[in-house]
Amino acid sequence: MRHLLLALALLIPSVAGAQRSFEYAVLYVNKTTGYAWETPRGVVGPDPSLRSFAAKLRCQGETLGAILNCVGRDGWELTGTYVDPTQARGIQALMFKRER
Numbered sequence: 001m002r003h004l005l006l007a008l009a010l011l012i013p014s015v016a017g018a019q020r021s022f023e024y025a026v027l028y029v030n031k032t033t034g035y036a037w038e039t040p041r042g043v044v045g046p047d048p049s050l051r052s053f054a055a056k057l058r059c060q061g062e063t064l065g066a067i068l069n070c071v072g073r074d075g076w077e078l079t080g081t082y083v084d085p086t087q088a089r090g091i092q093a094l095m096f097k098r099e100r
Contacts, residue, residue: 050063
């Protein structure tokens with residue numbers, strides 16, 4: 001009986017975890033066109049001004065770090081980055097996810 005209870009206890013978290021779903025977002029940083037935030041709900045930007053981009057996201061602060069902290073408070077977790085090596089001006093994509 002103990003072994004059955006232990007097996008069930010180990011199985012329950014994995015079954016519950018299988019039901020989790022996520023949504024994804026991308027923060028684009030482009031030295032030419034500026035900043036953009038793309039989620040399943042839509043796109044904010046592009047905006048060449050970090051200050052006005054932060055205001056559109058309703059974030060306080062005028063740095064990329066402040067924006068990262070702001071989206072983090074909304075539950076977004078940075079999961080990966082991409083830099084396009086073919087672009088001399090540097091296009092970066094920062095990928096985020098959060099639980100629905």
